[in-house]
Amino acid sequence: MGRTYVQLSLEDRYEIARRRAEGQSIRKIAADMDRAPSSIARELKRNTGRKVGYKPEYANEQTRARRWSGSKLARKPELCNTVLEQLARGVSPEQIAGRMARDQAPERVSHETIYRFIYAEIARTKDFSWRHYLPRAKSKRGWRGIRGGSPASFIEARVCVHLRDPRALDRCEPGHWEADLVSFAKYGQFVLTLHERSSRILLATRPKNKSADLIAEHLRRLFDMVPRDLRRTLTFDNGTEFARHLLLHPLGLKTYFCDPHAPWQKGGIENAHGRLRRFLPRKTNLETIEPEHFHCILAAYNSTPRKCLDFQTPAEVFLDQVLHLKCESTSSG
Numbered sequence: 463m464g465r466t467y468v469q470l471s472l473e474d475r476y477e478i479a480r481r482r483a484e485g486q487s488i489r490k491i492a493a494d495m496d497r498a499p500s501s502i503a504r505e506l507k508r509n510t511g512r513k514v515g516y517k518p519e520y521a522n523e524q525t526r527a528r529r530w531s532g533s534k535l536a537r538k539p540e541l542c543n544t545v546l547e548q549l550a551r552g553v554s555p556e557q558i559a560g561r562m563a564r565d566q567a568p569e570r571v572s573h574e575t576i577y578r579f580i581y582a583e584i585a586r587t588k589d590f591s592w593r594h595y596l597p598r599a600k601s602k603r604g605w606r607g608i609r610g611g612s613p614a615s616f617i618e619a620r621v622c623v624h625l626r627d628p629r630a631l632d633r634c635e636p637g638h639w640e641a642d643l644v645s646f647a648k649y650g651q652f653v654l655t656l657h658e659r660s661s662r663i664l665l666a667t668r669p670k671n672k673s674a675d676l677i678a679e680h681l682r683r684l685f686d687m688v689p690r691d692l693r694r695t696l697t698f699d700n701g702t703e704f705a706r707h708l709l710l711h712p713l714g715l716k717t718y719f720c721d722p723h724a725p726w727q728k729g730g731i732e733n734a735h736g737r738l739r740r741f742l743p744r745k746t747n748l749e750t751i752e753p754e755h756f757h758c759i760l761a762a763y764n765s766t767p768r769k770c771l772d773f774q775t776p777a778e779v780f781l782d783q784v785l786h787l788k789c790e791s792t793s794s795g
Contacts, residue, residue: 470505470525475518478505482516534571535579541569545576549595552740553766560773577603597740617705623697623718623727630695636660636783637694639715640731641681643672643703644738651748654680655738657731658692661780662771664734664763668748668756678706685713691787697728738763 470478474495481491488506492499509521535542548558555576562570577596584592584601593601630638636658644653652672656665665684669676685693693714698704700719707717720727741759742751751759764780767773 470501472518472522475505475509475521478502479516479518482506533579533582534575538569541571542579545571546595549576552597552737552762554597554737556769557767557773560769561767564767564773598736599740599743616702617700617707617719619708620700620719621717623720626695626697626716626718630659630697633659635694637692639693639696640728641696641698641704642728642731642735643677643701644735644742645744646742646748647745648747648749653738653742653748654684655731655734656681656684657734658776658780659730661783662730662734662768662776663780664738664760664776666738666756666760672701672703674703674706677703678709681710682713685710685715689784689787690714692783699725699728734763737766 477495478491481494486494488502489499491497492502495502505521506516509524510516511520514520535545545558549555555573558576559571559573580592580595581603584590590601593599627638629635638659640657640659642655642657644655646652650671652669654667654669654677657663665687667680667684669680681696690713694716695718696707696710696715697718697720698707700722704719710717725732738759741762742748761777764777765775767775771779
């Protein structure tokens, strides 16, 4: 049987450099390292710089550079155009890659390939508009966070989220909701959102202000579109706009509130807001958004495949829940 060839490692290159500095011949180096003399000769010929000579780090970089054939997206324009079109619609790299895998597309990429391609284009062209293809439009990877205050003591009959039905945590039972208010740069502009933890469906409306009575009324209208069997719990943060939460109890909902400074306890809707910001950045003037366009934005959000749903869309999962309830009510009758 023939000898199995193993690529030279960085440690091997340090050994070659040391021995060459000591004046050892190629055949001597090859014998001591159990390599073919031709391998050592080829390594020295291909990876020796005119000015730097043979340096292990330089040789390693030269080898890696020769193997690099460019990003898969750079080599395949049609695939690149498909990915960029979906990114422009607000679909994240992970969602694109996951849906391609689920649909068994003949040409597919990983989410990491997409991220690296975008960041490489930013570095190559110095055009930072490429960052707008990414979910949070950041030109560098990393986490950013904000911490705010809490007026929890002003909310009547406030019940802590720790007393919520444990079945809301595992997301297996439908009907557990989270609510929040999205603010915008222009004073007095808000979007009220409802997020169902199991299906990840997002409902939203645009109140004229954030008075507690008006917010409660808007929530009642949103829940009018939801079957009663899918109204179990509703979790808020400690904003005073949710102070009239008791008005929602006749709908069959039990209301709960996060601990102060702990919005992550309603992490589903916090994640949803991050995704919604791709369509409605903070600087958006809601007065310029027609109702039809606003509904299209919600439809696009709810029609985007999600990894946590095995790359089904929230709309598909929520519809299955509603149809399941109808089938149950028909069979029980």
